[in-house]
Amino acid sequence: MGCPLCGYLFICETMSSDDMRVAVLTSGGDSPGMNACIRAVVRVGSSRGLQVIGVIGGFEGILDRQFVELTPRSVARIIHRGGTFLTTGRSEEFRAPEGQERAAAVLDEERIGALIAIGGDGTMQGLAALKRVWDGLVIGIPGTIDNDLYGTDFSIGFDTAVNNALSAIDKIRDTADAYARVFLIEVMGRRSGEIALHVGIASGAEAVVIPETPTDLEAIAARVRSGRRRGRKSTIIVVAEGDEAGDATTLAARLTELLGERCRVSVLGYIQRGGNPTHLDRVLATRLGVGAVEAVLSGRDAVMVGEVSGKIVFTPLEQTWTRRKPIDRWMLEVLEELAS
Ligand code: F6P
Numbered sequence: 367m368g369c370p371l372c373g374y375l376f377i378c379e380t381m382s383s384d385d386m387r388v389a390v391l392t393s394g395g396d397s398p399g400m401n402a403c404i405r406a407v408v409r410v411g412s413s414r415g416l417q418v419i420g421v422i423g424g425f426e427g428i429l430d431r432q433f434v435e436l437t438p439r440s441v442a443r444i445i446h447r448g449g450t451f452l453t454t455g456r457s458e459e460f461r462a463p464e465g466q467e468r469a470a471a472v473l474d475e476e477r478i479g480a481l482i483a484i485g486g487d488g489t490m491q492g493l494a495a496l497k498r499v500w501d502g503l504v505i506g507i508p509g510t511i512d513n514d515l516y517g518t519d520f521s522i523g524f525d526t527a528v529n530n531a532l533s534a535i536d537k538i539r540d541t542a543d544a545y546a547r548v549f550l551i552e553v554m555g556r557r558s559g560e561i562a563l564h565v566g567i568a569s570g571a572e573a574v575v576i577p578e579t580p581t582d583l584e585a586i587a588a589r590v591r592s593g594r595r596r597g598r599k600s601t602i603i604v605v606a607e608g609d610e611a612g613d614a615t616t617l618a619a620r621l622t623e624l625l626g627e628r629c630r631v632s633v634l635g636y637i638q639r640g641g642n643p644t645h646l647d648r649v650l651a652t653r654l655g656v657g658a659v660e661a662v663l664s665g666r667d668a669v670m671v672g673e674v675s676g677k678i679v680f681t682p683l684e685q686t687w688t689r690r691k692p693i694d695r696w697m698l699e700v701l702e703e704l705a706s
Contacts, residue, residue: 386415386416386417386479386480386662387416387417387419387476387477387478387479387480388407388411388416388417388418388419388478388479388480388481388482388659388662389418389419389420389421389428389433389473389476389478389480389481389482390404390407390408390418390419390420390421390436390452390481390482390483390484391420391421391424391425391427391428391452391481391482391483391484392404392424392450392452392453392454392483392484392485392509393424393425393454393455393456393483393484393485393488393489393492394424394454394456394485394486394488394489394510395454395485395486395510395511395512395639396448396449396450396454396509396523396639397509397510397511397521397522397523397524397526397527397639398448398449398511398522398523398526398527398639398640398641398642398643398644398647399509399522399523399526399643399647399648399650399651400449400450400452400484400509400522400523400651401441401444401445401447401448401449401450401451401643401651402444402445402446402522402643402647402648402651402652402655403484403507403509403522403651403652403654403655404420404436404441404444404450404451404452404484404655405441405444405445405652405655406651406652406653406654406655406656406659407482407655407658407659408420408436408437408438408440408441409438409441410655410656410659411659411662412437412438413438414659414663416659416662416663417435418435418436419433419434419435419436419476419478420433420434420435420436420452421433421452422434422452422453423452423453423454423455424453424454424455424456424457424485425455425457425460425469425483425492425496426455426457426459426460427452427455428460428469428472428473429457429459429460429465429468429469429472431472431476433476445648446642446643446648447642448526448639448640448641448642448643449640450484454485456488460492461492463495463499466495466496466498466499466500467499469496469500470496470499470500473500473502474500474501474502478502479502479503480502480503480504480505480662481493481496481502481503481504481505482505482506482507482658482659482662483504483505483506483507484506484507484508484509484522485506485507485508485509485510486508486509486510486512486514486515486521487510487514487515487686487687489506489509490506490515490670490683490686490687491683491687493505493506493668493683494668494683494684497667497668497683503661503662503665503666503667503668504667504668504683505658505661505662505666505667505669505670505671506669506670506671506683506686507522507654507655507657507658507670507671508521508522508654508670508672508686509521509522509523509651510522510523510524511523511524511526511527511554511561511638511639512524512554512555512556512557512558512560512561513558513560513561513691514555514557514558514560514691515670515672515686515687515691516681516685516686516687516688516689516690516691517670517672517674517679517681517685517686517689518670518672518673518674518679518681519672519673519674519675520646520650520673522643522647522650522651522654523639523643523647524560524561524564524647525643525644525646525647525650526641526642526643526644526647527554527561527638527639528561528564528565528568529644530634530637530638530639530640530641531551531553531561531565531634531638532565532568532569534551534632534634534637535551535565535569535571535602535604536569538551538602538632539569539570539600539602542599542600542601542602542630543599543600545600546599546600547600547601547629547630548590548600548601548603548621548625548627548629548630549600549601549602549603549629549630549631549632550603550605550614550617550618550621550629550630550631550632551571551602551603551604551605551614551631551632551633551634552605552606552607552613552614552615552631552632552633552634552635553565553604553605553606553607553634553638554606554607554634554635554638554639555576555577555606555607555608556607556608557577557608558576558577558578558606558608558691559574559575559576559577559578559579559606559608559609559693560691560693561606561638562574562575562576562604562605562606563576563693563694563697563698563701564697565604566604566701567697567700567701567704569602569604570602570704570705571602571603571604571701571705572589572590572593572598572601572602572603572705573586573589573601573603573604573701573702573705574603574604574605574606574698574701575603575604575605575606575609575611575617576606576609576693576698577606577608577609577610578693579693579698580610581609581610581611581617583611583617583620583621583624584624586603586621587621587624587625589705589706590621590625591625593705603617603621605617613633614631614632614633615631615633618630618631650673653673653678654671654672654673654678657671657678658671661680666680668682668683669681669682669683670683670686
């Protein structure tokens with residue numbers, strides 16, 4: 367019978383996990399739901415006989431021997447908190463092969479048998495690099511608001527970030543309507559238009575500008591003009607920060623010239639990354655945390671645990687960043703039709 371939470375058919379019941387020490391860390395940009403995920407790893411890991419060790423400060427924490435023993439009680443009252451109580455980081459030293467070798471030696475000295483890391487593409491790359499020099503098991507969990515990892519429909523924190531952006535855009539719509547203004551609203555997404563597309567649909571935006579598709583400002587200007595002719599008051603254009611044509615400020619200057627009226631800019635920034643995780647992020651984080659524990663117990667290695675079409679799946683680490691997650695073209699077309 368499969369696990370009731372993640373549905374994955376595990377073989378851990380037949381395996382001995384006595385004294386197996388598993389380290390867990392968060393790395394790169396934090397995302398709401400990381401705490402819920404750590405909690406699931408610690409509680410389910412402990413109940414199935416694992417000893418879970420937290421690493422403070424991401425991969426750098428391994429090099430600095432920042433280890434803390436985690437018990438089911440030490441993760442009480444964190445499921446609802448944004449950020450990550452283990453703290454996070456981007457380690458220069460760990461990026462170099464010498465750093466990875468030193469990390470492997472430290473993990474061996476600490477008798478760690480497996481490492482679970484929650485983060486984005488940089489975290490998956492870090493785990494894969496460590497795997498080349500370390501014998502322990504490495505398991506990744508997607509935790510990034512950008513939702514740009516191949517191998518999972520959604521990553522931890524994405525839903526909260528979209529809801530954070532949405533509540534800001536709803537407020538901007540009020541003032542935009544009051545003046546019949548054009549607003550360009552910049553959301554996060556270094557290489558991905560996932561936040562922009564979802565928040566664009568959910569906020570009823572007139573256009574989204576994302577790195578996955580070429581940006582045609584003339585066409586957007588034409589859409590603004592025709593909307594006006596049909597009585598539309600305000601126009602909201604959601605811009606992914608990583609768009610190839612430029613950021614919202616650059617695009618607003620060009621659109622201002624094309625339309626002959628000043629276009630306003632709002633950069634939402636880090637507000638998107640904080641706050642209490644939504645119920646969807648807490649549940650996803652829990653399922654993926656349990657999936658990672660079961661992966662360790664069944665001896666899986668060098669994979670990221672994700673959720674695709676409601677099922678827990680495992681993807682080789684390297685594919686998570688070498689394969690591109692396709693943007694939903696249908697959603698893009700629908701957004702344009704809805705705004706026409
Ligand atoms: O977490 C992903 C992300 O939010 C990107 O969208 C953004 O560009 C980046 O992190 C910025 O984060 P930092 O300033 O922490 O590097």
